[in-house]
Amino acid sequence: MIPFAYSRADTTADAVRAVSADPDAAFIAGGTNLVDHMRLEIATPRTLVDVSRLPLGDVIDTADGGVAIGASVRNSDLAEHPAVRSRYPALSTALLSGASGQLRNLATTGGNLLQRTRCPYFHDPTTPCNKREPGTGCSALGGYARDAAIFAATPDCVATHPSDMAVALALYGGVVQVLGAAGDREIPLNEFYANEDPSHDTVLAHGELITGVRLPPPTGAPSTYRKVRDRESYAFALVSVAASLRVDGGHVADVRIACGGVAHKPWRAARAEEALRGAPASAASYEAAADAELAAADPLPGNEFKRRLLRGTLTAVLSELSEEQ
Numbered sequence: 446m447i448p449f450a451y452s453r454a455d456t457t458a459d460a461v462r463a464v465s466a467d468p469d470a471a472f473i474a475g476g477t478n479l480v481d482h483m484r485l486e487i488a489t490p491r492t493l494v495d496v497s498r499l500p501l502g503d504v505i506d507t508a509d510g511g512v513a514i515g516a517s518v519r520n521s522d523l524a525e526h527p528a529v530r531s532r533y534p535a536l537s538t539a540l541l542s543g544a545s546g547q548l549r550n551l552a553t554t555g556g557n558l559l560q561r562t563r564c565p566y567f568h569d570p571t572t573p574c575n576k577r578e579p580g581t582g583c584s585a586l587g588g589y590a591r592d593a594a595i596f597a598a599t600p601d602c603v604a605t606h607p608s609d610m611a612v613a614l615a616l617y618g619g620v621v622q623v624l625g626a627a628g629d630r631e632i633p634l635n636e637f638y639a640n641e642d643p644s645h646d647t648v649l650a651h652g653e654l655i656t657g658v659r660l661p662p663p664t665g666a667p668s669t670y671r672k673v674r675d676r677e678s679y680a681f682a683l684v685s686v687a688a689s690l691r692v693d694g695g696h697v698a699d700v701r702i703a704c705g706g707v708a709h710k711p712w713r714a715a716r717a718e719e720a721l722r723g724a725p726a727s728a729a730s731y732e733a734a735a736d737a738e739l740a741a742a743d744p745l746p747g748n749e750f751k752r753r754l755l756r757g758t759l760t761a762v763l764s765e766l767s768e769e770q
């Protein structure tokens with residue numbers, strides 16, 4: 446690990462100023478992802494600005510019936526928050542399926558959104574990787590691609606985003622709140638992650654601070670999150686599905702689907718949603734919707750299995766939600 450300076454920001458404006466002014470500075474929150482990367486020298490900030498104790502640690506009910514989640518809210522606190530458990534249950538389930546109790550006690554909302562890919566080559570500085578070292582190539586193409594994306598991958602990078610929390614936030618229409626040197630702005634989660642340039646995981650500029658995530662009021666439709674992985678705990682998703690479904694008179698009245706482990710971002714399954722609107726609430730409809738979504742998939746030889754896995758998981762989740770109604 447290279448030597449670095451450490452300071453703690455007292456205000457969001459101070460934090461933004463300190464990092465914006467220094468290209469070698471970085472925010473640190475729980476440190477559960479960044480410190481690992483510093484040990485591997487994948488990340489080499491010269492200055493760390495600690496944002497974990499900024500006054501961004503609350504979950505607040507908003508006037509429109511939604512919630513505003515501060516960037517410093519710990520993953521464990523968010524998962525247990527009464528408003529989240531009762532109104533956004535898939536978010537609670539997604540958070541509790543991630544990492545371990547100890548890690549969730551440290552990990553924050555902002556840091557979780559910005560955790561980096563678990564692609565093995567990204568963590569191995571002896572191999573080419575466009576995300577870690579732009580222009581060197583992508584070792585996952587033609588290499589180990591079990592974890593890789595099946596949607597919207599590029600010839601430069603096929604990495605997936607590993608956050609469970611982000612998938613549930615995408616389901617509920619989360620909007621990321623950001624403060625930068627030029628002021629504040631809001632970015633819908635669906636537009637937050639980018640893959641045009643593999644070295645930039647998101648549309649954030651250097652020095653932009655995530656201050657929170659706003660969730661609109663829940664639709665009232667039952668929702669859930671299911672994560673499929675190699676072992677039952679302490680493993681990242683091979684595939685995950687967050688879905689909400691409302692059935693009326695035996696037909697699908699309202700449906701939303703977000704998938705994890707399949708793209709560089711939480712993947713909103715717009716084709717499946719479209720196929721389901723007004724369709725009979727049956728396993729046949731759910732399978733057909735999964736097939737409609739998977740028509741856009743472009744897997745590699747090493748992750749072709751994700752097609753079947755996603756089809757089965759999506760069908761099972763939607764069937765479970767409709768059986769409850």
Ligand SMILES: Cc1cc2nc3c(=O)[nH]c(=O)nc-3n(C[C@H](O)[C@H](O)[C@H](O)COP(=O)(O)OP(=O)(O)OC[C@H]3O[C@@H](n4cnc5c(N)ncnc54)[C@H](O)[C@@H]3O)c2cc1C
Pocket residue numbers: 471472473474475476477478479480496516520542543544545548551552553554555556557558559560607608609610653654655656679680681682
């Ligand atoms: C063994 C292990 C298993 C894990 N398993 C899972 C899992 O199954 N599912 C899952 O989703 N996650 C998993 N994780 C990842 C974990 O959830 C993340 O490490 C954690 O959420 C990161 O949050 P943090 O606050 O510690 O971020 P940090 O490590 O402090 O920061 C991460 C990044 O975010 C930036 N940052 C932090 N806060 C802000 C802010 N407010 N504004 C702008 N930039 C900011 C930092 O500069 C850094 O680039 C696992 C981690 C480990 C180590």
Ligand code: SF4
Pocket residue numbers: 562564565566567573574575576577582583584585586601602603604643
């Ligand atoms: S998939 Fe992305 S992160 Fe993985 S080796 Fe290729 S460029 Fe690097």
